[in-house]
Amino acid sequence: MLMAALGGPAHAAQFGKTTERSKQKAAAEAERAGLQQKLSALKKDIGKTESAKDDAADTLAESEQAISDANRSLRDLAQEQGDTNTRLQQLSAEHDRLAATVAQQKQQLAKLLRDQYVAGNEDRIKLLLSGDNPNRINRDLQMMAYVSQAQARLLDSLRANLKAVEVNQAAAQNAKDELQEIAEEELQQKAKLEQEKGRRAELLASLSKKLVAQRKEAGNVERDEKRMAGLVDKLAKLIEEQAIAAAAEKKRQEQLAAARAEAKAKAEAEARAQARAKAAAEAERQRLAKANGAKSGTIKPQQPQPAKSDAIDADEPKVAQQKPEEAPKSAPAPAPRDEKPAAPADIALAPAAPAGAFAAQKGQLRAPVTGKVAAKFGTKRGDGPSWKGVFIRAAEGSDVRAVAAGRVVFAEWLRGFGNLIIVDHGGQYMSIYGNNQALLKRAGDIVKAGDPIASAGNSGGNEESGLYFELRHQGTAFDPAGWIKF
Template sequence: MQFQLKTVPQNAQVPSSSFKLKTAATALALILASAWLFPIDQANAQSNRAKEKKQAEATRVELQQKLKALKKDISKTESAKEKASDALEESEQAISEANRSIRDLQVEQQQANERLDQLVAEQVRLTTQVEHQKKQLSNFLRRQYMHGDSDRIKLLLSGDNPNRINRDLHYMSYVSQTQAKLITALRVSLDEIEKNKLAAQETKNELDEIAEEERSHKKSLEKEKKRHAALVGELASKLHAQKKEAASLEKDEQRLSNLVIRLNKLMEEQARAEQLRRAQLEKQRQEKLAQDKALRDKNQQAGQVKSGTKTDGKPNRESEEPKGSMVEHVPQSGMFDGQQFSQLRGQLRLPVKGELVAKFGTRRGDGPSWKGLFIKAAEGAEIKAVAAGKVVFAEWLRGFGNMIILDHGGQYLSLYSNTQAVLKHVGDVVKAGDTIANTGNSGGSEETGLYFELRYKGQVFDPMSWVRK
């Protein structure tokens, strides 16, 4: 809506003072009304944007909480999987021991069977020998029976030639000795056969009993192994599903973050446009008031010199806001006091002394590029805050270990990870040069030192572009 102000002709009749005041007041009221009515649609749109932003923020917070809880569950599942894997490892080791024992027993059984075969062969030999000895003894007794006249008493009383009697007696002595030896050998052979039978049977029974126990133990271990393997498989599937859900949630959260950023930019642009429009309307209102006052003064005080302060209507000019090496210098206590972080470009110092082994944007082996710097340092070295800020995060994070994050205002963040110990708490206010942590290799880092990032509005940028050369 536009208003055109008509000039009064010189020969026209000048209205009365009260009428002119009413006319001016009416015009001023119309201008003010237009100033308030004009932005209604835009204000409604801005209100809708604010509602969308608020709703998106609430949804993002909910997603972050859910993602945090899910990551906690993932950590628990991974811990349970590790325990189940350890139990499975113990079962597999026990089964390996059982298999080794069974194999040793099989070797012993084989050796025992060989000894048993030898004993059986020896028993056959002894049995044959006994049979032969029995046969010899039987033949000897039969001859003795058939030649009863060879009895010693009869021989002595026979009255034969003494030489012959002596020879026969000597012969009969040999026969008696032979008979005694045969009987003794037979008894020894029979005893050995009995001993061999008992030894062979005892050995066989003992080995069979041990082998049965080992087989039973192995069967029990096999069942335990299957149970642990099933648990590991179940936990692995659960972990895979949780990580998949976490990845989906992270994508959702990222989309919401992007939406909030866009809404912030849009609202900032609308706010600037609204501020500029209001400034223009205010300027028009002031000019109209000045014109009305000049007209009233001219009509009421004709011939008098108009007094007042002359202004050129030009706005005041606002001051423009100024826009594998060794790390040897770190922030000193109290540096940059009173300065905003956005003004520190080219003045920062890296947070710890050491060797700069990885720079922003360089390849990380076969993986992604480095998003920050890695400074290799001795374990326990002091890590300094690069600028004043407030601790917004101070705990362990998977992949980063013990980590601390400082908020420097203006949406600037600094991140310090893989530390041995975090020395500050969330909510603590620190100054540049304050010790906030010690270097370490937490989070699975292969080297001891510090991983350092700088972020603006959530996006990483090269810290070296802000470091003093």
């Protein structure tokens, strides 16, 4: 009888391998594509006058990029796996709570139906035809109405909780599918990583003498520095253009918001005026009706409404409350026709920190990697130009951390610097991290001070494992020693 009253819970649907994670991942990649296209075009423009055929480091480029991508993917997957496991535990706890609530409500409903059956299940027709005292009949009918309302509320609450159980089970199944998907991707990335490491080792062995010779050639070093300067200048220009675009978009959004607020205030004022006019008309109508009724003596006193039974209110069922993060999201209000959201790629390089924030931290910044400084700013490179940054010897795979908060504006392989990542700190300050084994962040990502952004290595044909580090202001490199505690 209970299951018939509820209509029976639907069976859990079988879910395919298309998870919410897959959809979100595809959307994120699509958003990032525009920015990546701009940066690739920028890198190509910088190196268009150079020939890559004779540079031994370029032979390693594809393999080192693949190693970087695989390492970043493995790190991201590990983070996703931890987050998904946490979500799965929360869903399991929520499922247990919902199951307990449903069991309690089923007992309540069963008791209510049983008590009604034992009491004889008298209906309203029998009461009306019984010929009993009309006052007693009216009281009994009111009580029966309250009982019926309590039953209806209990049924609605139970149906809602059963639906919540189904939603919870669907979310848990989706989380399990995501974990399986992550595990499969991890296996693929690990296999790819090992394959690329072997390939790079073979290339490095065959190119080792040529790489050493080319790195010592003064002309190559000068070209590397010129390439870096060109990249920084072009990035600074792109950042400025996009900052202007972001400011214009913000101003446009503020103007639209002000226009919407003004239109809303005007509509509310008109609604209040209409409500006042309607209330005044209704008051006048009631006054006239009362005056006419008093003359004819036809005014009827209002009948008091019976109050609800306290006993029934005490047993009133409640729908199990969902956690805030599990509550269904309401659909966003449609935007006005002239309102277009800014494309992520157009504002992805806008500075993420106030202009003076980085300069205020002078002398307090931490070293980007744990290791020994092997080459200092300004010292000579053999017969070549002076160092524009510092080289810190570090174990392969050591975490390279952002020295301050900012936004990643470049994260690709660049000849002479290997896997390179550049962080914009606002105020035309940039920090540069080269020769990395892997880049853990992508262009457009916001980072905080101390966030791991790469892992140390010897990409780009470097002889030693470590990190090449620079600080630049307005495109010019300066000595990091006065800023960072090495």
